[in-house]
Amino acid sequence: MSIIPYGHQSVDASDITSVKDVLKSDWLTQGPKVRAFEDALCAYTGARYAVSVSSGTAALHIAALAAGLKHGDEVITSPITFLASANCILYCGARPVFGDIDPETVNIDPSNIRAGITRKTRALLPVHFAGHPCDMKEINAIAGKNGLIVIEDAAHAIGARYKDERVGSCKYSDMAIFSFHPVKTITTGEGGAVLTNSKVLYQKLMMLRNHGTTKDPGSIDKRMGDCAWYYEMHELGFNYRITDIQAALGLSQLKRIDSFIKRRHEIAGVYNKAFDGNEYFDIPIEKDHAYSAYHIYPLRLKDRFSRKRREIFARMRKEGLGVQVHYIPVYLQPYYRKLGYKKGSCVNAESYYQRAISIPIYPGLKAAEVARVIDTVYKIFREAR
Template identity: 55%
Template sequence: MNEKLAINGGKPIRETLLSYGKQCIDDEDIQSVIDVLKSDFLTTGPTVKAFEKAVAEYVGTKYAVAVSNGTAALHIACLAAGISEGDEVLVSPLTFAASSNCILYCGAIPVFVDIDYKTYNIDVNKIEAKITEKTKAIIPVDFAGQSVDMDKIREIADKYNLIIIEDAAHALGSKYKDKKVGKLADMTEFSFHPVKPITSGEGGMIVTDDEKFYEKLNLFRTHGITRDRDLMYDNHGSWYYEQIELGYNYRITDIQCALGLSQIKKLDKFIERRRNIVNTYNAAFENLECITVPFEADYSNSGWHIYVIKLNLEKLTCSRKQIFEALRAENIGVNVHYVPVYFHPYYKKLGYKKGLCPVSEDVYNSIITLPLYPSMTENDVNDVIMAVEKVIRYYSR
């Protein structure tokens, strides 16, 4: 029960570090990339379109626009929504900075809405109090892969004529009730960073059912340039094109999309494995009074991008930092998701102060992310469990 911790000179549970997240690449993925490298198109070619089509079909939307990364996807979604200087956009603070940085890129103002204490998603009961005549949109974040309560958010958005841009960077393959995440917001963003549900190395995508948003997304992805005769002001010949908006170079390559296209075929298998690991963790930790395991709402079927435990610090003799460092010493690559966005120095310079979202701050002070990815072996999973039990029991009151 009081086995000597590695941080105190004891033998660590593992000999090598187990990462908190990792890509799962096989020979089929590699061959897909090689095939594109041998083809005529390395960028803006047919594989980009094929990947967009595959993701749109998977989530059930009419349109998809692939871009260089998830942050770029959020940025062009804000641009397509018409968000501009002086507008306000509601967003959760317990997220990666990109969720609100995309608002700042447009000259608009992030308005942070506190989270629900169980799901760690935006608290739908606190949204309306933050809405003003300047509010233009809501960017709800599907924390850890669990869908936000989209019916309630849609009701509020319709009432106040707001646009919903769902940050589903964690949630490709997750469901809200009987529908895939991506189908219910006005625009939904996915990320293909290596630790996400599938990867294209780097990459992002916006899906939508709205044709006007789709046209704008395409423009903002590629410098604001079009060859569409219906959109151009003039026509000097078949070679001619026009820049009609101030866009960006947010293109993604066919090389990346080849990997993404191969990966999406495995997504359901990846999610099944993630859920199995989560079930194993939950069963192992349910009798540890010092830990609260992740909560999943009845309406959600999460793809479990990350597994976040909450430490019941009043039952421990140490801080979160000590638990974190002790687990790292056992070679368990724990992490913390996330530092509340407005804690960052840049946001402090903008006038944001601690105390703004008390639930988010309380949760942040007591959470730790454990390793979770599809290629983890049973030995890996057991190592995590043994390390957590070893450290928690050592520090239990």
């Protein structure tokens, strides 16, 4: 029996040709494709600047540093996310504060952002869970009132729209990050990017991805401006560079993003119809303000079935559905518990976690496979009744 994974990359002949061309060129690490990829990300999202890096985690890390986060600061984020959204705050010595989710969208609830603000709060880090955008206008208004920086974790959400804006435009934030890991909407193998409309942040981000160094004649010792070999280190940065090989793949994938998102919507539409009003679980919703990227399709099991989630999940795996749980609330991880975070602090997040099962959704999923997922899901829930 073949296994249908919950997510999978779509790499075609045009992607392979793009990568091959780079391998035959003079540039393997940062070259013309990196710049071209960044220009294409700006053109696609509407943001003024893009800095592509080696992963979504690296993007979060340099965004958090560029925001000036440091020891003693607090940052409000969602507990239902991948570890990196909160870890990047710890990397800077700051403290993540988890705001409970809205059970309907699974995104952080703006009222819990308001409730979490203290004198130490420095930034907000909303996560567009499953590719469904948070209410950014409201979040940005809270930030504006309290003098906070906003970093959008849009790892799931390239291709999504908030009102009339593409996610990543940074119309309602200071920075937004993407991940290009293979299960995401477009891939570079490993990779990520930070988008911003601020030149100051852009310059910091560019330095941080490359050991904190600069050759910018306006920033370095004036007497050395005509020395081609000269550079200066102004920040403690990293090697977070992405390669031309990866950027070529990203560029090629970005050309196909509309078809990827369209197919994800078609599949979600078939699931929505097949599962509408069923007695076993609730399905993802799209708010009026949102056009989701449908990065994942998480079912939320109703009470009676959430108690049997473990057994249902195991049965799905046994039947060849590569289902997954997105996510364990971050603060329940042993590392976070040791830092003093307590079970019971975000009740909606913990309840959601007991209910969640993500079923397969990705552009290469064929109609027959979608039908097999639907039949298998119904069969398993009927047996669990």
